Amino acid sequence: MSDVPKELSYTKTHEWIGNDGDGTITVGITDHAQASLGDLVFVELPEAGKKVGAGDAVAVVESVKAASDIYAPVAGEVAEVNEQLEDAPELVNEDPFGEGWLFKMQVDDADALDMLLDADTYEGIVEDEED
Amino acid sequence: MADRTPLHDEHVALDARLVDFAGWDMPIDYGSQIAEHKAVRDNAGMFDVSHMAVADITGDDARAFLRRVMANDVARIDEIGRALYTCMLNTRGGVIDDLIVYHLAEGHYRAVLNAATTNKDLAWLHGQIGTYRVAVEHRSDLAIVAVQGPRARELTTKVLDTGLAEAAFRLKPFSATTEGDVSVGRTGYTGEDGFEIVMPAGDAAPFWRALKSTGVAPVGLGARDTLRLEAGLNLYGQDMDEDTTPLESGLAWTVAFEPADREFVGREALEYARAEGVTMQRVGLVLEGRGVMRHGAKVRAAGSNVAAAAAAGEVTSGSYAPTLSRSIGLARIPSDWDDGVEVAIRDKWLPARLVTPPFVRNGKSRIDDA
Numbered sequence: 001m002s003d004v005p006k007e008l009s010y011t012k013t014h015e016w017i018g019n020d021g022d023g024t025i026t027v028g029i030t031d032h033a034q035a036s037l038g039d040l041v042f043v044e045l046p047e048a049g050k051k052v053g054a055g056d057a058v059a060v061v062e063s064v065k066a067a068s069d070i071y072a073p074v075a076g077e078v079a080e081v082n083e084q085l086e087d088a089p090e091l092v093n094e095d096p097f098g099e100g101w102l103f104k105m106q107v108d109d110a111d112a113l114d115m116l117l118d119a120d121t122y123e124g125i126v127e128d129e130e131d
Numbered sequence: 132m133a134d135r136t137p138l139h140d141e142h143v144a145l146d147a148r149l150v151d152f153a154g155w156d157m158p159i160d161y162g163s164q165i166a167e168h169k170a171v172r173d174n175a176g177m178f179d180v181s182h183m184a185v186a187d188i189t190g191d192d193a194r195a196f197l198r199r200v201m202a203n204d205v206a207r208i209d210e211i212g213r214a215l216y217t218c219m220l221n222t223r224g225g226v227i228d229d230l231i232v233y234h235l236a237e238g239h240y241r242a243v244l245n246a247a248t249t250n251k252d253l254a255w256l257h258g259q260i261g262t263y264r265v266a267v268e269h270r271s272d273l274a275i276v277a278v279q280g281p282r283a284r285e286l287t288t289k290v291l292d293t294g295l296a297e298a299a300f301r302l303k304p305f306s307a308t309t310e311g312d313v314s315v316g317r318t319g320y321t322g323e324d325g326f327e328i329v330m331p332a333g334d335a336a337p338f339w340r341a342l343k344s345t346g347v348a349p350v351g352l353g354a355r356d357t358l359r360l361e362a363g364l365n366l367y368g369q370d371m372d373e374d375t376t377p378l379e380s381g382l383a384w385t386v387a388f389e390p391a392d393r394e395f396v397g398r399e400a401l402e403y404a405r406a407e408g409v410t411m412q413r414v415g416l417v418l419e420g421r422g423v424m425r426h427g428a429k430v431r432a433a434g435s436n437v438a439a440a441a442a443a444g445e446v447t448s449g450s451y452a453p454t455l456s457r458s459i460g461l462a463r464i465p466s467d468w469d470d471g472v473e474v475a476i477r478d479k480w481l482p483a484r485l486v487t488p489p490f491v492r493n494g495k496s497r498i499d500d501a
Contacts, residue, residue, distance in 0.1 A: 038353065039165040041451040042421050060477075062423055064164050064357065064451050067477060093163070 002032035002126055005097055009073075009113065010122035016097060017073050017116055020104070024079055025113070028101040029061060029070065029092060032126045037063040040089040045081040045103055052078060052105070054112065059102055061092065070102060074112040080104040136181035137274045137332040141339050145349055153247035155182035157352055164353035168453040171321055171358055172494045175280035175287075176350035177342050182246040185273045185329055186253065189239050190265035197232060197240055200259050200396055202377060204387035208234045214305045214316055217385055218377050219252065220397025224404060225373040226380065228252045229365065231318055231327075233307045241314065241329070243275065245367050259396070273312065274335035276328050278347060279358070281494060283325035284317075290341040291315070291328075299326065320355065322362025322492050360459060361452050363415060363488020369426055370413065370447040370461050378404055379463060381413035381488070412466045415488040416446065417498055418458040422476045424449030424483070430462050433471035433482060446474060454491045455498070461488065 004010075009017040014033035018026040034040070044060040052058050052072040059070035081103045085091060092100035107113065117125075133156040142149060147158035158179065160167060170176045188197060197205040203217030213234050219227045228248040233241045244252045249269075256267045278287045288296040298308040299315040304324075307316035312331050319325045330338060343349065356366070363381075365371055371380035378386070378401060386401060387393070418424055430444030431437050449460030460483075464472065473480040486498050 038160065039163055041165075041423065044421070062451075064353065064423075064453075066425075067423065090165075 002030065002035060002130070003097070004030070004032075004119050004123045004126065006119045008097070008119065009116035010119065011071065011073050011116060012125060013071050015070060015073055017113070019113060023110065024104050024106050025073070025076075026101050026104050027070075027073060028096055030122070030126075031096050032129070033068075034093050034096045034100070037061065037068060038065045039063055040092050043085040043089045043092065043102070045085065046078045048078050048080055050078045052076065061089075061102075072105065073116060074105070074107055075109065076105040076107040078103055079106045134182070136179055137335040138179040138181060138276075138339055141336055142179065142349075147349070147351060150352075152352060153182065153245075155246055157182055158349070160351040160353045161349050164351065164357070165453045167348060167350040167354040168357050170348035171280045171323055171350055171354065172454055172491070173281070174346070174348070175278060175282040175325070176348045176354070177339065178277040178279070178350050178352075178355055179274075179335075179339070180277050180327070181274040181332075181335065183275055184244040184246065184249040184252075185270040185275065186242045186244055186256065187239065187268045187270055188242060188256075188265060189268070190263070191238060192263040192265045193238050193240050196260070196263040196265045198393055198395065199263075200256065201232065202386045202395055202397055202401075204393060204395075205232060205234070205240065207387070208232070210234070211236060212306050212308060214307055214318055218371075218382060219255070220377070220395070220401075221373060222396060222400060223373075224376040224378075224397040224400030226367070226371045226375065226377060227255055227373060229367050229371070229382070231316070233314065233316055235307065235309050235314060243327075243329075247368060272332055273329050274332045276330070276335060276338060276342075277319055277325065278328070278342060279319045279321040279323045279325035281324060283323065283347070286342065286345045286347050287326050287328070289345055290338065320362070320364055321358040322364070322489055323358075323494065357450050357453060360448055360450055360461070361454055361489065361491035363461070363490060365413075365461065366448055375463070376401060376404055376409075378409045379411040379413065381461070408466075410466055411463050413447070413461060413463050415486040415490060416449075416460040416462050416472065416474065416483040417455075417486050417490070418460075418474065419482045419484065422481055423451050423458040424460040424474050424476060428460075429475040430464055430472050430483075431475075431480070432468050433473055439475045442475065444468070444472060452490060454494070455496055459490050
């Protein structure tokens with residue numbers, strides 16, 4: 001069973017969202033997502049400053065097996081990307097909720113964050129998929 | 132429910148990720164495909180390939196029968212203990228399967244068939260028997276384990292019975308030794324040295340555990356695919372099938388046209404194709420930048436600007452090459468393309484260069500760094 005930290009929010013498309021409390025969020029992919037993809041070999045991240053809408057494809061993670069789009073969980077502006085992943089995409093596999101974060105966003109409307117899934121709901125989705 | 136090999140419980144105990152492969156419940160990886168790939172390049176890895184089928188071909192006419200149904204000529208392995216890679220063709224010259232034939236004893240040959248084609252192959256072989264005095268027997272009582280890597284022979288011979296170990300260690304490449312129902316061949320599908328060992332199903336689990344305790348890493352089908360791709364070896368069903376001939380699949384070297392009087396199945400079609408001129412070729416591709424070429428991606432000549440739907444080339448196997456840290460592929464393209472190409476990857480055309488496989492041999496890159 002994959003790890004699903006309680007303090008984070010989630011999307012159906014397997015992104016996790018950490019609320020940094022200052023109007024920004026940190027986004028990554030879940031433990032379940034990294035395990036399903038297998039070893040990552042490339043991560044393509046957006047430019048800082050890019051404006052994005054909720055659900056826009058903003059990044060690509062590519063594993064030995066497949067390429068997968070990463071979607072902006074809410075509307076906002078890309079504030080920072082995890083430059084380390086350029087040379088070390090395996091960090092996403094090794095530490096998906098920590099060193100393997102993908103990007104940070106300045107959120108347009110903080111209320112939009114309430115629409116994200118909580119850990120229990122996401123865990124239910126993962127259980128269905130892992131059965 | 133999917134079929135299970137005699138090593139299924141071992142895979143479960145090792146926490147393998149299991150997938151359905153040609154109707155078999157098989158390990159795709161045991162945690163990290165890249166780590167398993169590197170274990171084979173740097174040390175030794177073991178693969179459960181018991182989903183592949185062993186077929187014994189025996190009888191007074193076994194040699195004559197195989198000279199008829201195989202595109203390569205088993206007369207090349209008249210010496211007992213030799214092995215031969217060959218295609219089995221239909222009358223159109225298309226590939227029914229590719230396989231290794233071992234000459235185990237006088238009048239006794241053993242073929243190892245792909246899992247996905249086993250039933251079709253056996254039906255075809257039985258249908259070809261006619262008046263040949265030969266029996267084709269599917270040995271589903273046997274398991275197959277491949278051990279591959281620079282230390283594979285050293286570690287495997289520690290685990291085998293003494294007599295067999297000594298004979299196995301002396302084997303030349305593409306040869307085999309047999310003791311009862313155990314045969315050890317110095318063959319493989321990774322571009323590394325090593326063995327493929329056929330044994331009674333009941334012996335497989337103890338053998339596997341003994342190898343594990345000497346430090347041989349379990350390796351799943353995921354890494355098996357990237358290893359064979361780096362080695363430039365075709366995968367049946369992707370790089371060739373019943374509608375493509377060996378001549379357009381990089382396998383012309385496996386077709387024995389000489390002696391000219393050997394009437395093998397598919398010969399007429401291949402001779403006709405040769406006379407007309409073979410219009411497609413199989414090449415190796417190295418992607419210049421980031422990204423990964425995948426099976427089915429369209430290929431066009433560099434600068435040709437044709438739309439994907441009109442592109443005349445196609446990637447038949449593509450992946451990320453862990454040894455090279457970039458994407459490589461096998462592709463089928465028109466025979467007159469000999470320069471750079473572009474590959475359609477996620478709606479972009481990315482440049483790739485043509486190379487002659489293998490990409491990696493015995494752990495070393497065979498391509499120039501761009």
